[in-house]
Structures are given as structure tokens and as C-alpha cells.
Amino acid sequence: MTTWKKEEFDNLETTNVLKKSEELGLSHEQLVEMYRTMVKVRLFEEMADKQYALGKVHGTMHLSAGQEAVAVGAGFAVNKGDYLLNHHRGHGHFIASGADVNKMMAEFLGKDTGYCRGRGGSMHIADVTANNLGANGIVGGGLQLAVGVGLAIQMKKTDQIVLTIFGDGASNEGIFHESLNMAAIWDLPILYLCENNQYGMSANVTRVSAKTPFKGRAAGYGIPGYYIDGNDVLAVYEFVHKAAQNAREGKGPVLVEAQTYRYFGHSKSDRNLYRSKEEIEYWKTVEDPIVRFGKLLLEAGLLTEQKIEEIHAEMNNEIEESVKFAENSPEPDVNDVMEWVYA
Amino acid sequence: MPEITYREAVRDAMVEEMRRDETVFLLGEDIGTYGGAFGVSAGMLAEFGPERVRETPISELGIVGAAAGAAMVGMKPIAEIMFMDFILLALEPLMNQAAKARYMFGGKATVPMVVRMPGGSGTGAAAQHSQSLESILMHIPGIKVVAPSTPYDAKGLLISAIRDRNPVCFVEHKLLYKVKGEVPTGEYTIPLGVADIKHAGTDITVVTSGIMVQKSLAVAQKLSQEGISVEVVDLRTLRPLDTKTIIASVKKTGKLLVVHEAVKTGGWAGEIMAVVSESEAFDHLDAPMRRLAGKDVPIPYNRFLEAAAVPQENDIEAEIRAMVANKY
Numbered sequence: 001m002t003t004w005k006k007e008e009f010d011n012l013e014t015t016n017v018l019k020k021s022e023e024l025g026l027s028h029e030q031l032v033e034m035y036r037t038m039v040k041v042r043l044f045e046e047m048a049d050k051q052y053a054l055g056k057v058h059g060t061m062h063l064s065a066g067q068e069a070v071a072v073g074a075g076f077a078v079n080k081g082d083y084l085l086n087h088h089r090g091h092g093h094f095i096a097s098g099a100d101v102n103k104m105m106a107e108f109l110g111k112d113t114g115y116c117r118g119r120g121g122s123m124h125i126a127d128v129t130a131n132n133l134g135a136n137g138i139v140g141g142g143l144q145l146a147v148g149v150g151l152a153i154q155m156k157k158t159d160q161i162v163l164t165i166f167g168d169g170a171s172n173e174g175i176f177h178e179s180l181n182m183a184a185i186w187d188l189p190i191l192y193l194c195e196n197n198q199y200g201m202s203a204n205v206t207r208v209s210a211k212t213p214f215k216g217r218a219a220g221y222g223i224p225g226y227y228i229d230g231n232d233v234l235a236v237y238e239f240v241h242k243a244a245q246n247a248r249e250g251k252g253p254v255l256v257e258a259q260t261y262r263y264f265g266h267s268k269s270d271r272n273l274y275r276s277k278e279e280i281e282y283w284k285t286v287e288d289p290i291v292r293f294g295k296l297l298l299e300a301g302l303l304t305e306q307k308i309e310e311i312h313a314e315m316n317n318e319i320e321e322s323v324k325f326a327e328n329s330p331e332p333d334v335n336d337v338m339e340w341v342y343a
Numbered sequence: 344m345p346e347i348t349y350r351e352a353v354r355d356a357m358v359e360e361m362r363r364d365e366t367v368f369l370l371g372e373d374i375g376t377y378g379g380a381f382g383v384s385a386g387m388l389a390e391f392g393p394e395r396v397r398e399t400p401i402s403e404l405g406i407v408g409a410a411a412g413a414a415m416v417g418m419k420p421i422a423e424i425m426f427m428d429f430i431l432l433a434l435e436p437l438m439n440q441a442a443k444a445r446y447m448f449g450g451k452a453t454v455p456m457v458v459r460m461p462g463g464s465g466t467g468a469a470a471q472h473s474q475s476l477e478s479i480l481m482h483i484p485g486i487k488v489v490a491p492s493t494p495y496d497a498k499g500l501l502i503s504a505i506r507d508r509n510p511v512c513f514v515e516h517k518l519l520y521k522v523k524g525e526v527p528t529g530e531y532t533i534p535l536g537v538a539d540i541k542h543a544g545t546d547i548t549v550v551t552s553g554i555m556v557q558k559s560l561a562v563a564q565k566l567s568q569e570g571i572s573v574e575v576v577d578l579r580t581l582r583p584l585d586t587k588t589i590i591a592s593v594k595k596t597g598k599l600l601v602v603h604e605a606v607k608t609g610g611w612a613g614e615i616m617a618v619v620s621e622s623e624a625f626d627h628l629d630a631p632m633r634r635l636a637g638k639d640v641p642i643p644y645n646r647f648l649e650a651a652a653v654p655q656e657n658d659i660e661a662e663i664r665a666m667v668a669n670k671y
């Protein structure tokens with residue numbers, strides 16, 4: 001089922017990275033770094049899947065392979081001290097914000113060296129000291145907290161913003177309305193990034209949403225809304241950067257909807273009965289964000305085939321190291337189970 | 344009798360009632376093609392079509408609100424909340440609307456709806472997907488709370504819940520879905536509000552529900568080989584409580600242990616103990632009543648921490664041994 005139309009995108013497709021990066025003020029090193037980070041996310045997700053298959057990950061997890069351009073484009077477009085409210089499919093955003101994959105992998109394996117010392121797991125992974133306020137097990141959870149974080153930034157008069165990640169599915173929770181309305185009336189510095197991967201679990205976005213794209217809803221709150229190609233990393237960068245600036249200047253929230261696709265099943269209980277093999281194949285071949293960006297970088301002479309291989313090998317190494325780190329880490333002490341219920 | 348799983352028993356109850364009564368319909372997230380997050384409604388879309396297996400957006404408040412509205416005008420909705428934790432997003436229509444409509448309107452409205460929800464820990468789903476919130480639901484007059492422990496009970500109780508003229512919260516423990524048991528084909532009902540003595544005994548009464556029934560039964564069987572006689576009372580319905588069965592059992596054994604997975608503070612074990620304290624069974628107690636419950640902690644992710652957060656068989660065994668040895 002086609003649920004998206006390229007003609008509706010607000011961005012122009014990136015065809016020349018040299019020209020585009022100049023417009024955006026991105027250096028060639030930064031472009032390569034973005035590519036490297038996308039590869040890192042992909043390999044991390046594939047490794048996480050492998051660890052799960054080996055029975056080393058307790059519980060479930062939600063993999064973001066296929067959606068790397070959204071995570072990396074957005075992660076590079078915000079500032080270091082900005083807040084991140086992530087959602088359950090958020091490994092990519094976490095890595096793009098500079099997370100340590102060792103501590104991430106350790107958290108998946110439930111180890112004491114993990115980001116949440118084995119208490120949270122994939123669905124609750126956070127790095128509060130780095131202003132990463134966590135993934136969320138509740139669909140729309142970030143939308144709830146965003147208003148408060150935005151208010152705090154406004155009251156403290158810092159120049160931060162809060163980047164809130166949520167899915168097409170989350171857009172149909174009632175909190176979507178409450179959150180955007182409050183943010184709009186108070187001009188809060190919130191960047192609402194809707195990652196539209198076309199399915200909320202098995203629900204095709206058009207079947208459960210009265211009208212798509214969701215960007216149309218922005219008009220109802222009198223805020224800017226954009227619908228962009230979420231598999232074009234520089235388009236994501238461009239629009240998130242623009243929206244972030246808007247929010248940072250006190251002009252209020254912006255809704256950015258990035259069209260993308262998830263490759264793996266929703267979670268570990270998914271048998272993919274609700275979508276066709278052809279559809280998955282189309283996205284993996286024609287639209288793959290890493291292949292697309294890699295091709296542009298090759299054409300521009302910023303990468304060579306050999307360099308691409310090196311990047312893959314290097315990232316692969318890093319991810320394999322993270323598994324070793326996690327495996328060699330201790331389990332949390334069961335006697336500490338009651339720790340941190342209260343401050 | 345054929346052996347089927349708890350999951351199948353729940354499905355059979357829904358399917359049979361939907362065949363029998365056109366006003367019964369199912370609504371919830373991913374209940375169609377996906378078959379529900381735990382596969383409970385697998386195949387139902389094919390039989391009943393999208394109108395009666397109504398897939399919703401991710402809108403819990405809307406789901407329970409819609410169920411309440413439909414019930415008030417003559418339908419019998421079964422709402423599926425994917426994880427019990429998400430009922431927290433829909434407490435308003437459940438507790439302020441569905442629970443109170445009949446009373447507020449002077450007995451003129453009925454709200455015959457069921458909200459099914461898988462609860463409990465043990466799957467590594469961590470703090471926001473593992474809770475046992477029965478005590479919160481029990482606090483509200485006007486709703487009933489059911490928590491079956493076996494496939495047989497699941498089917499009979501769910502049929503009763505669907506036919507009941509009140510809002511019923513139906514709590515299914517995730518770890519029970521795979522449990523098999525004998526279940527008759529075709530219709531039978533188990534009345535709401537009636538407990539079941541799953542293992543008769545004389546030395547101590549264990550009042551429990553859901554997954555903890557299975558754990559308590561394993562312990563009771565083990566201890567019976569040593570001559571320790573444990574009576575396991577499966578409440579089956581948490582509200583209204585079958586106080587008669589509880590009181591009679593405690594009068595017989597003189598000792599009460601309440602076991603639940605939900606956290607201890609404010610948990611329903613306290614309610615059971617209060618019922619006994621207020622009754623003639625109090626005079627028959629020969630030891631302090633005890634409760635074994637989940638620790639007062641969000642459910643952790645790590646598997647060892649997770650197991651430590653809720654009562655396990657060895658905890659139940661140790662507690663029973665201590666009580667029958669008059670250690671308290």
C-alpha cells in the first residue's frame with residue numbers, strides 16, 4: 001500500500017552533496033562523519049538483532065534499521081546541550097547524539113555497566129547527564145514530557161531546545177493534540193520530529209489516521225509544519241536545523257515529519273503479515289538511506305569504494321568490541337534491587 | 344476434554360460469544376492481521392470481519408471511552424489494552440464514566456463492557472510493560488476485576504464477564520498464555536465473585552490469584568509430600584471478593600498467607616487481611632497473618648533483578664515453612 005508521495009515532500013531531493021553542503025555550512029569531514037554514523041547505527045541494529053537471536057537479550061527491542069537518515073540528520077542538526085526525548089525505536093537517535101555503544105550494548109545485555117545499570121534495557125535507555133531524557137516504553141511518552149522541558153528551558157532562559165522523537169502511531173494518541181497546542185500557545189522551544197515509517201506495529205498509517213501527511217495538522221496550531229524525505233540525510237539535516245533555529249529564537253515549536261521505513265519487524269513478536277516482501281525490498285534497495293548517501297558521496301569524490309569498505313570494517317570492529325565489553329561486564333548485584341526507587 | 348492453552352481459552356470465549364451474540368465486538372490495537380500483541384485474537388478478523396474486530400489507532404483513551412459509549416447504548420464491547428500498563432492512559436473513561444454511569448443515572452444505565460489486559464512481569468519488558476495494577480482497578484466501585492489462573496477458568500470467567508451487565512476488567516498474566524489445561528469445547532460459565540479452592544489443605548491457607556496460583560500450587564504439591572497440608576484459594580475474581588470462601592478456609596487452617604505479584608504497599612493482600620480481621624475467622628488465627636508480594640520497586644529489566652522483584656516459588660515455600668513452624 002502506498003502511503004506517501006514524493007511530490008508532497010517539502011524538500012528538494014539532494015542530488016549534489018557539494019552544493020548542498022555548502023548551502024548548509026557542512027564541511028566535507030562532517031559529511032563523511034554523518035555517513036560513518038549511519039553505518040554505525042545500521043551495524044549496531046544488526047548486531048543487537050543477532051544478540052537477541054542468541055538469547056542474550058532479555059525482553060524485546062525495536063530496531064531502527066532503514067531509518068538511519070532521520071536519526072543522523074537530526075542528531076547532527078541540534079546542539080550538544082539540547083535535550084532529547086527519544087522513543088522506543090531510538091537506538092539510532094541515541095548513537096547520533098554521541099552515545100557510547102559499549103554502554104548501550106551492556107544495557108541490552110542487562111549489565112551493570114550499561115547506561116541504566118541494567119534496570120532499563122533497550123526501551124528505557126537514557127543518558128540523563130548528557131540531556132538525553134530517555135527512550136520511552138509508552139507510545140507518546142515523550143510528547144507528554146516535552147511541554148515541561150520546553151517550559152523549563154523558557155523559564156531558565158537558556159538557548160536550548162528539546163528534540164522530541166515520536167512515530168506516526170504516536171501521532172494518534174490524544175497527547176499529540178494537548179502537547180502541540182500547549183507548545184504553540186506558549187511558544188515553547190520544542191522540535192516535534194515525527195518519524196513516519198508507515199506502520200505503528202501492524203497498522204498502516206493511512207488506515208488509522210484520518211488525514212496524512214501529519215504535517216497538515218501543524219496549521220491547526222498555527223505552527224510551521226514540514227513533510228520531508230526522511231531517507232535523504234541532508235534534507236533531514238536542513239529542515240531540523242531550520243526548525244531548531246526557529247525554536248531557539250523563541251518563535252515556538254515546529255513539526256517536522258520525516259518519511260521513512262523500518263526493515264525489521266516491529267518487535268520480536270512480529271511476523272510481518274501486514275506488509276509485502278516487495279514493499280520491504282523496494283525500500284531496502286531503491287530507498288536505502290545509507291546506499292543513497294554513499295552514492296552521492298562517491299559521485300562527489302568525497303568517498304571511494306575502498307574508503308567505504310574501511311568505514312564498514314572500522315564500525316564493525318567498534319560494534320564487535322561493544323559486545324565483548326558487554327559480555328565481560330558484571331551483572332548487577334541482586335541485593336541492590338531496591339536502589340533508586342526514591343532520591 | 345481437549346487440552347488447550349490459556350491464550351486459546353480466552354480466544355474461544357470471545358469467538359463463542361461473538362457467534363452467539365451480535366452485539367459483542369472486539370476493539371483494540373493490532374488485533375486483526377497481527378492477531379494481537381500476544382496472538383490472542385489470531386484468526387478472529389477472518390471469521391468476523393473488520394467491523395466486529397475493530398482495529399483502532401494507538402489511542403487507549405479513545406478505545407476505552409468508545410467501549411463505554413457503545414456499552415451504554417446496547418452493545419457489548421470487549422476492549423483489548425495491549426499491556427495492562429497502558430490502562431493508565433484510559434483510567435478516566437473506565438473510572439469516571441463506565442464505573443459510575445449506572446449509579447449516577449439512578450440505575451437507569453448499564454455499561455456491559457470488558458477490558459482485557461495482559462499484566463505482570465517475567466518477560467524482560469521492564470518497568471512500563473510489566474506491572475500488576477489490579478489493586479488500582481479494585482479501588483473503584485462499579486467495576487469488577489477478574490484474574491483467571493488456568494485455561495479452564497479463563498474461558499468460563501470470560502464468558503461470564505462478557506455477559507455481565509457491568510464493566511469488567513479482565514487481567515491475563517502474560518506468562519500464563521502458554522499454560523495448557525483441560526477446557527471443554529462449547530459453552531460453560533464460571534460465576535464472577537466465586538473463589539476456587541485449587542488445592543485443599545488443613546495447615547495453612549494461601550490466598551492468591553493469577554500466576555501466583557500456579558506457583559503456589561507447585562509449592563503445595565511439593566510440601567504435601569512432607570505432610571505439610573496447604574490450602575490454595577484462587578480468588579479468580581478480585582472484585583467483588585468471595586469473602587465467604589476466604590473466611591471459611593482461614594477458620595479451618597488458622598493461618599493465612601496472601602501472595603500476589605503486585606507491589607506490597609497498597610496491594611490487595613492488605614484487603615484480604617482486613618476482611619479476615621473483621622470476621623469471625625480472626626479468633627481462629629493461631630499466628631499473625633502474612634503477605635508475600637512484589638517489592639516496592641518498578642520492575643527492573645535485568646533478568647535476575649526482575650526475578651528478585653516478585654515472589655518466586657522458593658520464596659513462597661520458605662514463607663509457608665516458617666509459618667507452619669510457628670516462627671512468627
Ligand SMILES: Cc1ncc(C[n+]2csc(CCOP(=O)(O)OP(=O)(O)O)c2C)c(N)n1
Nearest residue numbers: 089137138139167168169170199200201429
Ligand atoms: C501507550 C502505548 N500503547 C501501545 C503501546 C504498544 N506499542 C509499542 S510501539 C507501538 C507502535 C508505535 O508506532 P509508532 O509510534 O509509529 O512508532 P514505530 O514503532 O513505528 O517506530 C505500539 C502499538 C505502547 N508501548 N504504549
